[in-house]
Amino acid sequence: MKEATITENIYYIGVDDTDIDLFESQYPVPDGISYNSYLIMDDKIAIMDTVDRRKSTDWWNNIERLLGDRTPDYLIVQHMEPDHTGTIAEAVERYPKLQVVASARAVQMLPQFFGATDFTSRTIAVKEGDTLNLGQHTLQFMMAPMVHWPEVMTTYEQTERIIFSADAFGTFGALGSTLICNGTDNVPAWPDEARRYYYNICGKYGAPVQTLLKKLATLNINIICPLHGPVLTADPSHYINLYDQWSRYEAETEGILIAFATIHGGTRHTAHHMADLLRDKGASEVTLIELSRCDMSMAVAEAFRHKRLIVAASSYDASVFPPMYDFLHHLQLKGYQKRRVGIIENGSWAPTAGRVMKEMLEKMKDLDIVTPIVTIRSTLKPTDYPNMETLADAILA
Ligand code: FEO
Secondary structure, rough: OOOOEOOOOOOEEOOEOOOOEEEOEEOOOOOOEOOOHHHHHHHHEEOOOOOOOOHHHHHHHHHHHHHHHOOOEEEOOOOOOOHHHHHHHHHHOOOOOEEEEEEEHHHHHHHHHHHOOOOOOOOEOOOOOOOEEEEOOEEEEEEOOOOOOOEEEEEEEEOOEEEEEEOOOOOOOOOOOOOOOOOOOOOHHHHHHHHHHHHHHHHHHHHHHHHHHHOOOOOOEEEEEEEOOOOOOOOHHHHHHHHHHHHHHOOEEEEEEEEEEOOOOOOHHHHHHHHHHHHHOOOEEEEEEEHOOOOOOHHHHHHHEEEEEEEEEEEOOOOOOOHHHHHHHHHHHHOOEEEEEEEEOOOOOOHHEEEEEEEHHOOEEEEOOOOEEEEEEEEHHHHHHHHHHHHHHHHHH
């Protein structure tokens, strides 16, 4: 999108990317993604982050339309990941007096990404609580290591009470013409896409996110300006409370996710039978996901959203069918924990899926792995029903 006003002197200068297929080369983004950047016009001019170099031309156009014949004084770099730093070197070369303001760790990283650029005398390393006065506006820097890289910092603008939150509170999806999420459901995709973004990008880092939230709790915040997705206004506490829940690994529903990986359909039929059984027993929400046919990042987010999980998979090469292996590996990477889990395996001659799934689950934290592990031989049969009932009762207990 083009530049737009957030407050009288603070502008959005980010860009949409709707050409990209996979964000970070792994996450499908059918609605694109935005690389957010902001401009604070004051006695001194500060640019808040740059954008992915894929869209540098659009970003430069936004800046030049706003700046006219003025030049920026500071480039605040909150995060060194390339989706936000594509034009740092170009900006330093274009504006000889521009100072790059960043955490010490980020300053160290600059040559890793921009070895051909001389940053000597061009950087200001800031630490927790440091401030930078621009005139009417004052920036206060708050370190946020591992949200989502170690060099990350966030920035609180004290006058207008705006938190520039780096990747935190970001979401997938380009902005189009909707820059502001105003708390009145004007961006209906926000919760699902923000959750998918959170658990897949920051999921492993719940403790660092909690540390950041404790800092934010000391501030009066009017607006959240993340590095992806809409600017959040109206009721910032709504989004902060969601982040608190997510980063404590708390489920949003008592319901059950049944994630299954089937080769010829026997396990799919069994998973659907279990779903019917659970609904008959009064389960409030039962969600089925076929892992071969579902975006992995959505499956991960759904696993975190539910309090309970049943994994059902075929045996394969004396292990477990790879889509399930990938799913459990992703859950382990993202810090999956504090859930109740049941297991169904299928094996036509030597079932191995149950053992492998259990071993993978046992590496995760605070999981209540219920019994029995249900073993299906090729297809579900009436003789399997008692075990299915027992597992259903155990997962609902
Ligand atoms: Fe949007 Fe961690 O970069």
